[in-house]
Amino acid sequence: MAKKSHQSASPYTGVVRRVVPVGEEKLVALTFDDGPWPDTVAVLEVLRQYGAKATFFWVGLHLQRRPEIAQQVVVEGHAIGNHTWSHRNTPMTPEEAGEEIERTAALIAHTTGLTTSLFRPPGGRLHNGLADYALQQGYTVVQWSVLGKDTEVLEAESIVENVLHNVQPGSIVLLHDGGGDRRKTVEALHTILPALQAQGYRFVTVPELLALNQAAIPKAPSH
Numbered sequence: 001m002a003k004k005s006h007q008s009a010s011p012y013t014g015v016v017r018r019v020v021p022v023g024e025e026k027l028v029a030l031t032f033d034d035g036p037w038p039d040t041v042a043v044l045e046v047l048r049q050y051g052a053k054a055t056f057f058w059v060g061l062h063l064q065r066r067p068e069i070a071q072q073v074v075v076e077g078h079a080i081g082n083h084t085w086s087h088r089n090t091p092m093t094p095e096e097a098g099e100e101i102e103r104t105a106a107l108i109a110h111t112t113g114l115t116t117s118l119f120r121p122p123g124g125r126l127h128n129g130l131a132d133y134a135l136q137q138g139y140t141v142v143q144w145s146v147l148g149k150d151t152e153v154l155e156a157e158s159i160v161e162n163v164l165h166n167v168q169p170g171s172i173v174l175l176h177d178g179g180g181d182r183r184k185t186v187e188a189l190h191t192i193l194p195a196l197q198a199q200g201y202r203f204v205t206v207p208e209l210l211a212l213n214q215a216a217i218p219k220a221p222s223h
């Protein structure tokens, strides 16, 4: 499939972890890492139920195995980002970083017809060569301001608390639809989505949030 559209031409190039919306409008960007995965289907169902849009950061190796799920994510109107080919996060040369990112970008284009300007480094690590390569190529490096900690906790209620206690207007929330058993994440979403909607929040994609780029807050350098 040819590259036919650029899904997320970003007005912001740099590292971002939150975007303060104009007038503190209650927008929040849910992001899901490490898919496409079988549990992605259940995540999509919850998002659909609440009319929420989100952003999915894909691992090339997982995308290669589940192109149909990836296509469903795009058809349902969610945004996508590049999360490397292998999810390796050890130091690497520019050539190795390029291989991790470009191979994934090519498969995203082949599978969905889209290119993405969003990149998230595995583990959020900014100094192993991946983020530098991505920034040089014009990607926006998308970190987060709220951690669901859904890869660590045992109970869905803890995921719910981690999100609800920390969300502010413009938050980027890190959750996972892939890389393991994500049923607890799905269970948590059934509480998180209606709870935040009841507080007046609207769920937008990262590109939609970045469209309010004047107030993008870069992650502080941590050399």
Ligand SMILES: [Zn+2]
Pocket (backbone or CB within 6 Å): 033, 034, 083, 087, 122, 123
């Ligand atoms: Zn990851």
